[in-house]
Amino acid sequence: VTTTKRTQQLGQTTCPYCGVGCGVDVIRQQDGRNASLKSVAGTPEHPANFGRLCIKGTNLLQTNGAENRLLSPSVAGKNVSWDTATGLVAEKIKDVIAKHGPEAVAFYVSGQLLTEDYYVANKLMKGYIGSANIDTNSRLCMSSAVAAYKRAFGEDLVPCSYNDLEHTDLLVLVGSNAAWTHPVLFQRMERAKLRNPDLNVVLIDPRATDSSTLADLHLPLKPGTDAALFNGLLHFLVTQGHTDNTFIADSTNGFEAAVENASVWSTAAVANYCDLPEASVIQFYTMFAKKTTAITFFSMGINQSTTGVDKGNAIINCHLASGKIGKPGSGPFSITGQPNAMGGREVGGLANMLAAHMDIDNAEHRKNVQTFWQSPVMAERQGLKAVDMFERMAAGDIKFVWIMATNPVVSMPNRPQIEAALEKCETVVVSDIVANTDTLAFADIVLPATGWSEKDGTVTNSERRISRQRGLLPAPGEARHDWQIICDVAGKMGFADSFSYAHVSEIFDEHTRLTTYKNHGERALNLCGLSGMTVSEYDRLSPTQWPVADATCQGTERLFSDGKFFTADRRANFIAIQPAAPAQLTCEAFPFVLNSGRLRDQWHTMTRTGKAAKLFRHTAQATLAMHPDDAEKLSLKEGDLAALSAASSGGMTTILPVTLETRQRKGEVFAPIHWSKAWGSHCQIGALFNGANDEISGQPELKHAAVAIQPAAFT
Numbered sequence: 113v114t115t116t117k118r119t120q121q122l123g124q125t126t127c128p129y130c131g132v133g134c135g136v137d138v139i140r141q142q143d144g145r146n147a148s149l150k151s152v153a154g155t156p157e158h159p160a161n162f163g164r165l166c167i168k169g170t171n172l173l174q175t176n177g178a179e180n181r182l183l184s185p186s187v188a189g190k191n192v193s194w195d196t197a198t199g200l201v202a203e204k205i206k207d208v209i210a211k212h213g214p215e216a217v218a219f220y221v222s223g224q225l226l227t228e229d230y231y232v233a234n235k236l237m238k239g240y241i242g243s244a245n246i247d248t249n250s251r252l253c254m255s256s257a258v259a260a261y262k263r264a265f266g267e268d269l270v271p272c273s274y275n276d277l278e279h280t281d282l283l284v285l286v287g288s289n290a291a292w293t294h295p296v297l298f299q300r301m302e303r304a305k306l307r308n309p310d311l312n313v314v315l316i317d318p319r320a321t322d323s324s325t326l327a328d329l330h331l332p333l334k335p336g337t338d339a340a341l342f343n344g345l346l347h348f349l350v351t352q353g354h355t356d357n358t359f360i361a362d363s364t365n366g367f368e369a370a371v372e373n374a375s376v377w378s379t380a381a382v383a384n385y386c387d388l389p390e391a392s393v394i395q396f397y398t399m400f401a402k403k404t405t406a407i408t409f410f411s412m413g414i415n416q417s418t419t420g421v422d423k424g425n426a427i428i429n430c431h432l433a434s435g436k437i438g439k440p441g442s443g444p445f446s447i448t449g450q451p452n453a454m455g456g457r458e459v460g461g462l463a464n465m466l467a468a469h470m471d472i473d474n475a476e477h478r479k480n481v482q483t484f485w486q487s488p489v490m491a492e493r494q495g496l497k498a499v500d501m502f503e504r505m506a507a508g509d510i511k512f513v514w515i516m517a518t519n520p521v522v523s524m525p526n527r528p529q530i531e532a533a534l535e536k537c538e539t540v541v542v543s544d545i546v547a548n549t550d551t552l553a554f555a556d557i558v559l560p561a562t563g564w565s566e567k568d569g570t571v572t573n574s575e576r577r578i579s580r581q582r583g584l585l586p587a588p589g590e591a592r593h594d595w596q597i598i599c600d601v602a603g604k605m606g607f608a609d610s611f612s613y614a615h616v617s618e619i620f621d622e623h624t625r626l627t628t629y630k631n632h633g634e635r636a637l638n639l640c641g642l643s644g645m646t647v648s649e650y651d652r653l654s655p656t657q658w659p660v661a662d663a664t665c666q667g668t669e670r671l672f673s674d675g676k677f678f679t680a681d682r683r684a685n686f687i688a689i690q691p692a693a694p695a696q697l698t699c700e701a702f703p704f705v706l707n708s709g710r711l712r713d714q715w716h717t718m719t720r721t722g723k724a725a726k727l728f729r730h731t732a733q734a735t736l737a738m739h740p741d742d743a744e745k746l747s748l749k750e751g752d753l754a755a756l757s758a759a760s761s762g763g764m765t766t767i768l769p770v771t772l773e774t775r776q777r778k779g780e781v782f783a784p785i786h787w788s789k790a791w792g793s794h795c796q797i798g799a800l801f802n803g804a805n806d807e808i809s810g811q812p813e814l815k816h817a818a819v820a821i822q823p824a825a826f827t
């Protein structure tokens with residue numbers, strides 16, 4: 113009789129869902145040759161969550177099973193060896209470059225990738241293929257905030273830390289249902305309010321979401337009018353004498369022009385335009401003006417808009433005018449949706465950026481990065497942002513696309529066009545962990561990747577904190593790490609010397625060295641203090657907020673404390689804002705405004721959270737939230753099926769059961785983003801948005817579609 117030796121060991125990693133970036137303690141069990149995960153808990157000492165996890169985090173093991181995984185590379189549905197699969201990918205890329213040039217190649221990547229995966233994908237595309245056609249599903253998440261920060265501060269910089277929540281007297285939540293989308297952070301807000309009787313919370317959202325439970329004041333503004341609301345606040349601060357004139361004079365540019373543009377926004381004008389009681393507008397403005405500290409916490413309701421960048425800058429303007437920035441408890445704080453949206457930004461994983469926060473439009477920056485990489489070519493201009501990428505693909509200009517760790521058929525707007533684009537593209541490669549995405553149906557080559565608990569690397573959360581994700585289990589089947597797949601393809605394209613990393617830590621090290629490469633000038637993204645780590649030091653890396661200027665630096669909690677920014681003259685820029693209406697306006701044929709968003713317990717297109725029965729207890733199915741008065745006019749009752757269509761939906765109708773909610777404004781409806789055909793659902797929310805996007809950031813509108821609704825008739 114032989115007995116199998118069983119051992120248990122604690123592993124520490126990071127949650128793979130939202131941008132809060134919670135630390136997770138995992139008990140790993142080894143039974144002879146079999147390893148498994150026995151339990152998860154929040155890491156008590158992780159500064160993002162101090163031991164807490166939300167329901168998605170606590171159910172990580174239920175969503176991490178072996179079922180429904182991609183286990184072998186395949187070509188045209190037949191399993192092949194890795195050598196054949198990556199050889200074919202390399203051959204297809206080279207062939208398209210030879211026939212059509214590098215601009216006919218595209219990568220569409222994801223905020224689910226780790227920083228190291230992102231780094232090599234960006235390096236291969238921009239420095240070796242020679243195009244900047246690499247964009248990411250983070251384009252749908254925070255690219256408007258990135259552009260707003262860059263316009264104001266000269267670099268994509270989030271000034272605040274979660275710790276600031278404990279130092280503020282005013283928390284303004286705008287376009288954010290943090291109670292559902294960033295639950296652990298919301299719990300921290302709740303505790304901050306309990307501890308600090310002076311803390312007021314203002315919720316600015318057309319819907320009275322669950323986040324309104326914390327709010328002293330809710331402003332249910334008309335969708336899309338946020339820029340006018342904040343222009344009005346700027347005007348109020350100026351006219352009521354609540355500006356920080358020393359800070360404005362010493363540390364900013366453009367104040368007068370911004371104030372001039374805001375001057376028409378009296379409280380009465382704002383109330384009228386935003387459809388709010390004037391008394392509520394004055395109450396909010398007075399709170400912001402009189403409190404010595406304030407954090408404006410903004411998210412998708414601001415970013416996912418055709419004027420998302422302007423909305424972000426309208427918010428930032430108010431913090432600059434009142435000097436509420438660079439101090440404990442103050443600042444405009446964009447919260448990212450995905451676990452590594454921030455890490456992707458650091459390594460240039462967007463079509464309009466270079467690695468290390470370098471500018472692709474700057475010839476010197478391009479030369480620096482090319483010299484550092486010693487690469488044969490360098491992308492010379494911005495590439496195609498997500499919406500444009502699929503538009504050009506549908507037009508036949510993109511001949512090869514490699515989609516990594518994302519499901520654009522469901523998550524992108526204008527589903528008919530995304531499907532047409534993937535049909536048209538000569539070669540579609542999909543690397544993913546799961547076997548049931550709507551996008552896989554279009555793949556010519558499928559590459560199985562490792563996922564959470566299997567792969568090693570780093571992620572950066574919304575407060576600039578770099579944390580380790582750690583590989584605790586072996587790869588299932590033949591799955592490989594994304595960075596290995598990318599490097600293998602690069603090697604087969606003839607670039608083995610530049611993509612031969614023995615360990616993922618070598619990629620991280622290269623990334624840190626690039627941030628401080630000569631001639632970059634003074635940049636905030638400085639990871640010098642994390643350079644030169646051994647493999648074991650990298651493995652022990654504790655959560656650290658960048659900048660990390662040298663080896664003695666423990667990280668940087670807050671930016672701009674010295675009143676210096678990262679523009680050429682080190683001053684922040686006010687941006688003069690002219691509020692504009694959303695692109696998809698209602699009309700007689702499409703009279704309802706559709707808003708979309710996340711549910712509390714689901715994630716993106718449910719490829720992982722859909723595995724856990726427990727995560728359907730809160731909301732079992734997608735529904736259409738509608739005001740009872742609207743439902744009555746349409747002869748719809750609670751639970752009746754409603755059919756939604758939009759001018760852009762190409763005949764696709766979304767059918768959802770109705771829930772009656774008085775917290776909806778009349779004429780406006782809300783539906784969740786998660787369901788799709790893969791779930792046997794008639795819910796295809798992406799098909800109802802037409803792809804209109806912000807002309808600066810390229811972030812598509814996902815909060816304001818014009819739709820027709822009628823009782824669904826099945827035949």
Ligand code: SF4
Pocket residue numbers: 127128129130131132133134161164165166167168169170294295296297
């Ligand atoms: Fe994961 Fe976000 Fe929940 Fe934290 S709050 S456990 S990061 S989903």
